[in-house]
Every structure is written in C-alpha cells, then in structure tokens.
Amino acid sequence: MLVCIPNILSKSEVASFRAVMDKATWEDGRSTAGAQSALVKANEQLPPDCEIARTLGDRIITALAANSLFRAAAIPFRIFPPLFNRYGAGQKFGVHIDNAIRGDHLTGMRIRTDLSVTLFLSEPEEYEGGELVIEDYYGSQRIKLPAGDLVLYPATSLHMVTPVTSGRRVASFLWLQSMIRDAQARSMIFDLDSAIQGLADRHGQDDREVVKLTGVYHNLIRHWAEL
Numbered sequence: 135m136l137v138c139i140p141n142i143l144s145k146s147e148v149a150s151f152r153a154v155m156d157k158a159t160w161e162d163g164r165s166t167a168g169a170q171s172a173l174v175k176a177n178e179q180l181p182p183d184c185e186i187a188r189t190l191g192d193r194i195i196t197a198l199a200a201n202s203l204f205r206a207a208a209i210p211f212r213i214f215p216p217l218f219n220r221y222g223a224g225q226k227f228g229v230h231i232d233n234a235i236r237g238d239h240l241t242g243m244r245i246r247t248d249l250s251v252t253l254f255l256s257e258p259e260e261y262e263g264g265e266l267v268i269e270d271y272y273g274s275q276r277i278k279l280p281a282g283d284l285v286l287y288p289a290t291s292l293h294m295v296t297p298v299t300s301g302r303r304v305a306s307f308l309w310l311q312s313m314i315r316d317a318q319a320r321s322m323i324f325d326l327d328s329a330i331q332g333l334a335d336r337h338g339q340d341d342r343e344v345v346k347l348t349g350v351y352h353n354l355i356r357h358w359a360e361l
C-alpha cells in the first residue's frame with residue numbers, strides 16, 4: 135500500500151526548513167548506507183546527529199503525529215529520527231532495499247523498518263528528474279510530490295531515486311515501526327477505518343452499526359497490535 139498525504143508541512147514551514155538547511159554543513163550520503171547501497175548512492179545528507187537535523191526532525195514528527203490520515207495509514211509505534219538529503223545535477227540513488235533494523239545511537243532507539251516515508255521539501259518545478267520510483271505488486275510507481283507532501287510506502291519495496299538532471303531535490307526521509315507488523319492486515323485496517331468514517335458522515339457517529347464497526351476496528355487492532 136502506497137499512500138500520498140498532502141500538506142504535512144505548510145509552504146511557509148517548508149521555506150523555514152529550507153532556509154536553515156541551506157546554511158548547514160552537508161556530508162556524503164554514503165555515511166548512512168550499507169555496503170550494497172553505498173555502491174549506488176550519490177547524494178548529500180545532513181549528518182544524522184547534528185543539531186539542525188534533530189530540531190527539524192522533531193518538527194516533522196510533531197506534524198506527523200497531528201495528521202489523522204498519517205496515523206490511520208501507518209498506525210505508528212516508533213518513528214525513527216528523520217534524515218535529510220539533497221540531490222544536485224548528476225546525483226541519484228540506484229535501486230536498493232533499506233535495512234530491516236535501524237538503531238539510533240543518540241537515543242538508543244531501535245526499530246524494525248516496516249514503513250518508509252519521503253517528505254518532499256522542493257517543489258517539482260525546482261528540479262528535473264529525481265523521481266522516487268517504488269516497485270510494488272502493481273508495477274513501478276513514480277512519485278514526485280509538491281513541497282510539504284509525503285509518500286508512505288512499505289519498507290520492503292525495492293526503490294530508487296532517478297538521476298537529477300538539473301536543479302536540486304531536497305527531502306526528508308524516515309522509517310517507522312508500525313503497531314501492525316503485517317502489511318496486509320494494516321491495509322485492511324486502513325480500509326475499514328476510511329469506510330467507517332464515510333458511514334459515520336452519512337449516518338452519524340452514534341449510528342448503531344457505525345458503533346459496532348468501530349468496535350470491530352478496535353478489536354482487530356487489539357488482535358494484531360504489537361507494542
């Protein structure tokens with residue numbers, strides 16, 4: 135399941151992120167890549183432990199926590215501190231798979247990476263190329279979103295960023311562990327949730343069947359959740 139969520143950050147928040155990031159010191163993106171990914175990765179990153187990355191990362195996590203569509207789709211348990219990258223002309227990230235487990239040595243947090251997020255911080259017209267290509271059951275999805283929007287996709291997918299041919303692509307990316315490990319179970323819970331919302335809009339929150347289905351929703355989470 136691949137979900138695009140608009141307006142996680144407003145345009146003015148994006149502008150304030152970009153102003154801070156433009157003044158930061160960037161490093162070679164291969165610093166956080168495994169041996170296999172390092173072979174196909176050509177970009178720059180903010181050092182993961184630097185003050186700027188941590189401060190901006192906290193602002194993203196606050197914005198994610200406030201977004202009901204994100205919470206419904208991801209059912210997040212732990213969110214790994216967001217990272218930040220940029221690709222200039224000629225840079226790319228070839229096809230790869232993300233590591234299954236991520237550890238943060240500042241906080242000691244360790245997560246299983248169930249879901250990946252890319253939050254776009256450049257407008258599509260600021261650069262050519264630089265599409266996020268995600269391979270899923272239905273073929274390749276090519277993603278390039280407005281600044282402030284994100285895509286949520288299974289971390290089990292092979293994916294790549296196509297070469298940027300001009301301009302600069304700036305983004306944040308992060309992984310999270312969901313309370314619902316199984317992707318199909320998580321997808322069914324998300325579908326059930328949105329169907330209940332639709333029924334509640336038509337018949338009212340206190341409609342007997344809406345209440346009953348809400349019970350099924352929570353009982354499925356009880357059944358499947360791992361904390």
Ligand code: NI
Pocket residue numbers: 230231232293
């Ligand atoms: Ni990746």
